[in-house]
Amino acid sequence: MSTGFTERYRSALMNTFGAPKLVLTRGEGAHVWDEDGQEYVDLLGGIAVNALGHAHPAIVQAVTTQLSTLGHISNFFASAPQIALAEKLLAVVGTGGRDGRVFFTNSGTEANEAAFKLTRRTGRTHLVAMTGSFHGRTMGSLALTSKEAYRAPFEPLPGDVTFVPYGDVDALAAAVTDETAAIVIEPIQGEAGVVVAPEGFLAAARSIADEHGALLWLDEIQSGMGRTGQWLASAPSGVTPDIVTLAKGLGGGFPIGACVGLGRAATLFEPGNHGTTFGGNPVACAAGLAVIATIEEDGLLEHVTVLGQKLRDGLAADPRVAEVTGEGLLIGVVLTDERSAEVAAAALRAGFILNNATPTRVRLAPPLVLTGDDAEAFLQAWPAILEEAFS
Template identity: 55%
Template structure:
């Protein structure tokens, strides 16, 4: 019985059956169970910051698991403190941190933090963006503006009003003194790697300041160097009230973080929130290895090479390229992203059919210039193979 058959026999069908069974990885490459090599341009959905089997990550995790693997939140351990201090140093603005296990849990913490603020201030509703994605647990899902995955699980515990992403005037009309918080991604990931118009996040900050609503930046995908900056909001010149992190922070190990700036960092009282595994020593050791080994100059260089190379391709199926840093979408002229994903896999590249007309590119941040060039050189043929 194949791994695919065993998968179907053992697991719930919510993922379908993935088309490739992976066995191992090294750097930006992975091999399937039949020994075929691929360049990984998905990166575990923007998770594998240091690629696969990075020596620093292997050493940090191995050392920590052999020393102290788990404590719960009943005890203090140094890796969590070192990680918090490192993040605060990179953020530069006064803040406090809650560590969780995933992006959804980081957003749940942000949601609860905002709820506590809103009830104290007599506020009653949230604002989020159409097509935004913040997670699949009920609190995070209530803020997610994708009807296909949201509506069947309602009703939700609080009112959330959705506005078009990037439309500052629509946001201004919806955010009043009764708004608890505005939840937004600095670039919408699952919607198709859609960046906002220039100046949008400065406008969001001004709208929140003028109404007293909290500004929450969901940087689950966009942070930890993915856009060429440690945090995408820094490039926009704003500081949110609450920031959520996960994915690339652990480099492959599960970890999330909710950061509260200024007063938002002190809203929780003892017992208000918690996590048994949040701040796990092994995950914190992995995150420290990631932060110590991400090279932003390298990310910026290979990101520019990837974007320039893709933009130079003239092909009837390629409409354009959008995104930031090593987090791009190749936008297609027809809804054949699944065919592009398959043709790419056949050619030895793993891509993600994110939307019917867009494929996501999120390679490890350690991807080399030669690996980027090999993909750029191969992409026209991949597009031709996928052309209807």
């Protein structure tokens, strides 16, 4: 990044993210270009946001068309895209034969904030969350996020929250009581480096929640909307939650989130309990409808399943890789040494954008439209990237 941009960034923006790695100027599909014209394959997708990549014609057309007719209207009124997207989300999420309702937000942390408030409407205040969890940066979402470095500067945080080891059924059963409002789980923990819930854990959580009259809340903000080759990462478990939170890939780069309530959770909110100025605006909902339609029409769920398997197999073949985790195009690479920062830097120099989620874990969350050629190019470059990082 040029010195001029560096100084302008430091002078104008709060220092919440540190210095940016690049100044990006344009994108197309799974490719982006920086200010110097250098091209990169985007294997992070804005952290699982750019489901259809950059400048996808379906999103461009949907947003442009909607904005030319009706942009913002406030929630005193409804719009056709808002209603249609809510209906479509209930169809793809699956209600398990129960009633369902949607509350739209602008982001993932706002979706989780809405869900947090929704759990308070049960009359209970205790929540059980997981170690390794990440649910957002607002005060309520942060209260459910286990990382001490994120939490400590802002304590005391709201809520009575108990953290249990991710995947530990016995610990979960011991923590949940008849005073517990909800259990909150990410089916795949993205921020932790793509850690997958053990088989049977979600089903056990469903049973424990039912035993104590608690809600089961699944945070699918990073893992949902086709990223794992299913609409929800939790789908293979057969578990129907009471609350699902979504965002990231839902708008394909346009800010939108959703808190979906099922069964009794669908009707816990009443007029005046919660609100948002921009949530559910016609333009964001038009973008969400375009994303879902494109995933369906272009067969992207199958594409993600096949290409994800190819990537995981190829990444695992190197001896410097201890394990590859994840499903579809949400992939974690566990290294044999704490070299993830070096791997991310070497990959960037080689023209590939990925993320060092933890010292030993690299995260990939590329656009669902990533091509086989781009995946193959990365796999061909992978051994040299590791060689540079481990040298």
